Amino acid sequence: AQSVTQLDSQVPVFEEAPVELRCNYSSSVSVYLFWYVQYPNQGLQLLLKYLSGSTLVKGINGFEAEFNKSQTSFHLRKPSVHISDTAEYFCAVTVSGGYNKLIFGAGTRLAVHP
């Protein structure tokens, strides 16, 4: 079975500073990986996804993530955050191909301070 661990429940950071949100997964088969963002009082929006190919994936709003198979990680990064990036971020994994269950991490709350 697959599982996802988001290593930080909360990450405070100053505006314009870089940020990394960590995500580790476990799976014995190949996977698809996703990062979703949830702004206050809103639904989940896809930030980026890794299906195959290049391990560095670029998403919306200047975010990127790197798939590291040997370390089973899919950390999310942004070189310079804005106040508007304050939100909860969820990492998710599913077995590649077909209609397999999407497993979510517990979420990381990013708080950007002026």
Added chain:
Amino acid sequence: EAQVTQNPRYLITVTGKKLTVTCSQNMNHEYMSWYRQDPGLGLRQIYYSMNVEVTDKGDVPEGYKVSRKEKRNFPLILESPSPNQTSLYFCASRQGGETQYFGPGTRLLVL
């Protein structure tokens, strides 16, 4: 516009009073699912459906029912709600193994 809609967005009810939360998608997706979101637990899948008349339990199905009579609709039914079902609920749909689209959420309070 491709979207998943849920109604109602907010609901306060009392223990034992049956309720239904509707979910509809306009993308002709085969796969639909319901999640609940609770602090510190992320999203947990309640039920899912692979296609019309095909549904199955997720991780936390107790106290919930679903139906899939049409491809676009996937209502969530709470026959006898209890306070531990107070939560934020999301409906989602996808086609194949890729991007899952989420509805805006339904915030439920059971008194």
